[in-house]
Amino acid sequence: MKSKAKNEMKLVIPSNSANESFARTAVAAFMSQLDPTIEEMTDVKTAVSEAVTNCIVHAYRDTIGTIWIEAKIYEDGRFFISVKDRGCGIPDVAKAREPLFTTGGSERAGLGFAVMESFTDRLRVRSAVGRGTTVTMEKRVAQRYRHDG
Numbered sequence: 001m002k003s004k005a006k007n008e009m010k011l012v013i014p015s016n017s018a019n020e021s022f023a024r025t026a027v028a029a030f031m032s033q034l035d036p037t038i039e040e041m042t043d044v045k046t047a048v049s050e051a052v053t054n055c056i057v058h059a060y061r062d063t064i065g066t067i068w069i070e071a072k073i074y075e076d077g078r079f080f081i082s083v084k085d086r087g088c089g090i091p092d093v094a095k096a097r098e099p100l101f102t103t104g105g106s107e108r109a110g111l112g113f114a115v116m117e118s119f120t121d122r123l124r125v126r127s128a129v130g131r132g133t134t135v136t137m138e139k140r141v142a143q144r145y146r147h148d149g
């Protein structure tokens with residue numbers, strides 16, 4: 001069912017906390033080709049920020065590791081973002097996705113996945129303990145008149 005992406009990008013960065021804002025801004029800049037509304041763009045930035053923060057604070061808790069980010073634009077306005085780490089992994093994904101569940105103690109609210117879910121149209125989380133985690137999100141950007149290059 002999946003046709004070929006109209007455009008795509010890949011970003012590979014270390015899990016420095018400084019790269020959280022870089023990643024969200026880079027994804028938003030790429031997404032701007034779809035001529036999104038401010039709200040659609042803010043939703044995606046917020047979701048990417050949560051996913052990347054999870055790599056930084058959970059996947060690579062006491063170390064710096066690599067984060068792979070991919071974004072794809074489809075002809076019909078669908079926008080896919082994946083955020084992948086090779087960190088510690090999640091033992092129980094269903095439980096981790098529940099609002100307020102956290103292993104981060106009092107510093108964390110346990111709302112990251114809930115935010116990703118509510119600010120995008122689809123959230124998929126694949127994880128294996130000791131291998132890492134891939135979060136894939138889909139945002140459908142309403143079709144408006146676009147200048148196509």
Ligand SMILES: Nc1ncnc2c1ncn2[C@@H]1O[C@H](COP(=O)(O)OP(=O)(O)OP(=O)(O)O)[C@@H](O)[C@H]1O
Nearest residue numbers: 054058059096102103104108109110111112113133
């Ligand atoms: N990339 C990841 N690698 C390993 N564990 C993760 C990853 N992402 C999430 N988790 C686990 O899932 C839990 C829930 O994540 P979620 O983002 O919903 O909340 P949080 O990060 O704990 O708090 P908040 O996002 O509100 O600061 C985390 O506490 C952590 O145990």
Ligand SMILES: [Mg+2]
Nearest residue numbers: 050054112113
């Ligand atoms: Mg989080």
